[in-house]
Amino acid sequence: MPLLRTTRSLRATRTTVLAGLLLAGTAVVPMASAAATPLYKNSHAPVSERVKDLMARMTLDDKVGQMTQGERGAATPAQSAAARLGSILSGGGSTPTPNTPAGWADMIDAYQKAATSTGLGIPIIYGSDTVHGHNNVHGATVFPHNIGLGAANDPRLVEKIGAITAEESAATGVKWGFAPCLCVARDDRWGRTYESFGEIPRNAVENSRIIKGLQGRELDDPASIMATAKHFIGDGGTTGGDDQGNTQISLEELRRIHLPPFRAAVAHGVGSVMISFNSWNGVKDHGNKFLITDLLKGELRFSGFVISDWNGIDQIDGQEGFTAAEVKQAVNAGIDMIMVPYDYLKFISTLKAEVLNGHIPLSRIDDANRRILTKKFELGLFEHPYTDRSLQKDFGSAAHRAVARQAVRESQVLLKNDGVLPLAKRDNKIFVAGKNANDLGNQAGGWTLTWQGQSGERVIPGTTILDGIKAGAGKGTVVTYDRAGGGIDSGYRVAIAVVGETPYAEGEGDRPGGLGLDAEDLALLGKLKASGVPVVVVTVSGRPLDIAAQLPSVKGLVAAWLPGSEGAGVADVLYGDYNPTGKLSFTWPKSSAQEPINAGDGRQGLFPYGYGLSYRRHHR
Ligand code: BGC
Ligand code: BGC
Numbered sequence: 001m002p003l004l005r006t007t008r009s010l011r012a013t014r015t016t017v018l019a020g021l022l023l024a025g026t027a028v029v030p031m032a033s034a035a036a037t038p039l040y041k042n043s044h045a046p047v048s049e050r051v052k053d054l055m056a057r058m059t060l061d062d063k064v065g066q067m068t069q070g071e072r073g074a075a076t077p078a079q080s081a082a083a084r085l086g087s088i089l090s091g092g093g094s095t096p097t098p099n100t101p102a103g104w105a106d107m108i109d110a111y112q113k114a115a116t117s118t119g120l121g122i123p124i125i126y127g128s129d130t131v132h133g134h135n136n137v138h139g140a141t142v143f144p145h146n147i148g149l150g151a152a153n154d155p156r157l158v159e160k161i162g163a164i165t166a167e168e169s170a171a172t173g174v175k176w177g178f179a180p181c182l183c184v185a186r187d188d189r190w191g192r193t194y195e196s197f198g199e200i201p202r203n204a205v206e207n208s209r210i211i212k213g214l215q216g217r218e219l220d221d222p223a224s225i226m227a228t229a230k231h232f233i234g235d236g237g238t239t240g241g242d243d244q245g246n247t248q249i250s251l252e253e254l255r256r257i258h259l260p261p262f263r264a265a266v267a268h269g270v271g272s273v274m275i276s277f278n279s280w281n282g283v284k285d286h287g288n289k290f291l292i293t294d295l296l297k298g299e300l301r302f303s304g305f306v307i308s309d310w311n312g313i314d315q316i317d318g319q320e321g322f323t324a325a326e327v328k329q330a331v332n333a334g335i336d337m338i339m340v341p342y343d344y345l346k347f348i349s350t351l352k353a354e355v356l357n358g359h360i361p362l363s364r365i366d367d368a369n370r371r372i373l374t375k376k377f378e379l380g381l382f383e384h385p386y387t388d389r390s391l392q393k394d395f396g397s398a399a400h401r402a403v404a405r406q407a408v409r410e411s412q413v414l415l416k417n418d419g420v421l422p423l424a425k426r427d428n429k430i431f432v433a434g435k436n437a438n439d440l441g442n443q444a445g446g447w448t449l450t451w452q453g454q455s456g457e458r459v460i461p462g463t464t465i466l467d468g469i470k471a472g473a474g475k476g477t478v479v480t481y482d483r484a485g486g487g488i489d490s491g492y493r494v495a496i497a498v499v500g501e502t503p504y505a506e507g508e509g510d511r512p513g514g515l516g517l518d519a520e521d522l523a524l525l526g527k528l529k530a531s532g533v534p535v536v537v538v539t540v541s542g543r544p545l546d547i548a549a550q551l552p553s554v555k556g557l558v559a560a561w562l563p564g565s566e567g568a569g570v571a572d573v574l575y576g577d578y579n580p581t582g583k584l585s586f587t588w589p590k591s592s593a594q595e596p597i598n599a600g601d602g603r604q605g606l607f608p609y610g611y612g613l614s615y616r617r618h619h620r
Contacts, residue, residue, distance in 0.1 A: 040382070041121075047377045051370055057120060063369045064351050066122070067331075069307065071341035072096075072107070080124065081114035083348060086337060086372055087176070089127040090136055091310065092451025092505065099138045099449075101172045101395045105387035108173030112385040123385040125226070125376055127307075130177030130214075131195065131447045132564055133161075133404070134168040139461055141168060141400040141565060142444050146181060146207070147542060148411030148561035150197035150585030151612070155209040157407060162213020164400045167223040171391035175379055176226045178274060180210050182261035183231065185543075187241030187596040188586060191509025194445060194542030194562055196236055198585030199598045199609065204261035211268040219271065220380030222388040229265035231276030231309060233291055234258045241595065243507035244277035244315070254280065263300055271304040271375050275335060277312055287316040287326070292334035305336040305371035313338060324350050328359045336368035396461065401566055408560075408569025413582040414613040416557040420494055420534045422576025422615055425474035429492045431533065433485040433524055436540035437498035438466040443540050445562035446505030453503030460565055465498050465538065468571025484520075485527040495533045496574065497524055498560075500541035509542065515592040516546040529553055538570065544588040548606050559584075576615055583612035 039045055040054035055063075065084025072088050080088055088111055096107040108126045115124045134140040143149070143161050152158075162180075169177055182204040185196035197203035208229070216224030237258055238245030247254070262273065273296060276285045285291055286308055296302045313330040314322045322343070327350045330338065340347040354360045376382065394400065414421070423430060436442045441456035449459060457464070463471070470479050480487065488495060499521035517525070528535045536556035539545055540563070551557065559582075560570050572578040588607040589597050599609035 043383050047374055050377050051373045054120065054122070054373060055366065055369055058369070060352060060355060060365070062120065062122070063365050064348050064355070066372050067337050067351065067365070067368050068344050068348055069127070069337050069339045070344040074342045075344065077110040077114035080111055081118050083344060084118065084122075085124060085344060086122075087125045087127060089339065089341070091341060092129055092447060093136065093449060095136055101137065101139075101392045102389070104137060104172035104174065105389055105392075109386050116385050122373075123376060123381040125176050125379065125381060126174050127176035127178055128169070128174045129179065129447055130165050130169050130174070130225070131179045131181065133165050134172065134174065135448050137168070137172060138449065139396040141396050141404050142448060142460060142462065143404050143564050144407050144411050145194040145445055145542065145562040145564070146197045147194040147585070148563060149207060149407060150203045151413050151559070151561065151582040152407060152410035153583060153585070154410055155206045157403070157410065158207045158210045159213040160403055161407060162210035162227075163216065163223070164403060166214045166216060166225040167391055168395050168400070169225050170223050170388060171395050173387035174225065175381065176228070176272070177214055178228045178230060179214070180208065180227065180229065181231065182208055182229050182265060183236035184257055184261065185236040185241075185586075186257070186598055187238070188515065188543040188589070189511050189592060189595055190236065190238065190241030191243050191504055191506055191511070192235070193241070193586075199587060200600070201257055201260040203585045205264045208261055208264040208268055211265055211270050215269065215271065219375070219378045220383075222384070223391060226271035226375060226379060228272045228274050228307065229262055229270045230274035231278075232262055232273050232296060233276060233285060234280050235276040235278050238278050240512055241510065242512070243510050246279045246282060248281055259295070262296065266300045266302050271378075272307050273302060273304065274307050274309055275312060277309050277315060284316045286312045286335065287329040287333050289333040297334055303371070304375060305368065306334055307337045308335045308339050310339055310341060313340075322347070322350070324354055324359075327351050328354045331360050331364060331368070336371050401462070404564060405566040405569040405572070408563040408566050409572045409578040411561055411563065411582050412570060412573040412580050413559040413584055413611075414557075414573070414580040415559060415588070415607055415611070416551065416554065417613055417615075418555040420536055420555040421558075421574060423494060423574050425472060425477060425575055427476035428473070428478070428494070430469065430473070430477065430479045431488050431492040431495040431528075432466050432469055432479060432481045432498070433483060433488070433495065433528065434498035434538075435483060435502070435520055436465070436500050437483070437496070438464045438481060440464055440565065440567070442502050443560075443562065443567050444503070444564050445542055446503050446509065448503065452505050452508060455502055462565030463568040465540075465560070465563075465567040465570045468568030469496065469574065471568060472571045472575045472577065485524050488528055488531040488533060490532050492531070492533045495528045495531070495535045496538060497521075497528055497535055498538045498540060499524065500539040500545060504542070511592075514546060515543065517550070525550055525554075536574075538574075544586055546591050548590045551606070579615050580612065581614065583610050585609070
């Protein structure tokens, strides 16, 4: 160790002298340095000095490029390098062919090869929405969406999930995850309710621990990725649960409900924060200097970098596309990197012009670059720009799936039980029905392979809830499945109806008209009840549903949320292999007409926040 220290400081001295020459003189590099390594490339030098050295060598074009993020479908590696883009992202479902870890690694390594072959050789950072595992990639371990993890109320497990997600992401070259969503969803009609850990800040505060898992002990660990706390701020507080809508609350309420999770994220050292599409009292967050610069960077002392959301700056003036005025407002408000999926060339020329005409001070450009480059150095991207493919051997492994299954078990909330659960494993006759019983796409929800997700029995590898029920059946037990309930008769001891929602994401999931079961589910429940067989309802959904009218005639009710790839975890609870511990992190309303209804507001729902039953004894 002491030997290493000496070596380090010797190197640092040599390169500091060189840097001194550079800074003192013009940008002309001394002849002798042709062979010497520039300070910024010296992995032993302190990050702050490397950043300073690198920035002294960068032109305005380099700096503007660093602040720009394009979409993989819009920028080839060569185009990305020519424009000096700082980052490339995969939008939801924007995947290489083949959509495998190797396919991703090949794609991302090609971006890195092009980027590191330019003059200064600054690597890009590649980002993707790792919202419930590395969900864009086929074969990834897909964890329950946040609403389920909130019910599980096990932040240490969530930290482990973060570590697995990071490992599977890094295995593909993705070193930046757009997660966690720390939204506090106040109105369940909002299409992003399932991305929320719970309706009160404590749920997101405690589970922000996932950041520790994602980022690991050090950002430059091969299996670490940089996390993103999103969306700052007030996304879950819009009037009517309108996605990207207007959060009309006082500063006091904004601070009390929506700020605490970000404070916690900063305490965990989160590397980036994404700005939210919503407005706060009529002003779009993307242009709000008070929120971004004063509150986030000033008061919270966030030292990482701020990324805008998908075309988010376009919305500042309410007109399509972005103008120079919007670019100026967003950057001056404190956004450091701008997600302009497609129009990156126009963005670059606009931003440059706004600097040259004095609308945006160079100090702001430098601040943004300092923040972005600091993270790139901390991530070790300059030393290791290419994918560590040795991590691929554990991609989607049985060990990772076992953790996901545990999370599924822990996230189940038993809401009603008239003695029909747990299911006897032996000598039983079980009927299983419903559109979500045997559909991995439905149980995984949105942000799975594609942005919106999709129905489909085997769209991803994993186990369906039906698979789990079948696998758990013991000697003498018969499990019969028919989606529509065909063939049910009084000879069955129990009928499990797995109903609820089908995949959606963001505004496509807004349901201002109510959260009732659909016609297929209602017809199924009618049919099962008519058979006289006791019915257990399992809801697969991104939020509490309107179930009050059905409740009296069912014998059991389990909220399964959106469990992801390991449906067998639901069966673990149905059979009592795991005695349920999940508790509602959302008030379950009598009807969605009660929305918004939240803990502490003194109103009575169907089941209160924190509710969840267990089995008193195991009777097999
Ligand atoms: C979403 C973000 C996401 C981004 C990139 C946006 O539409 O609001 O949560 O990170 O797209 O896919
Ligand atoms: C992209 C998503 C993005 C969304 C924003 C979609 O086309 O795939 O990543 O979040 O657009 O509207």
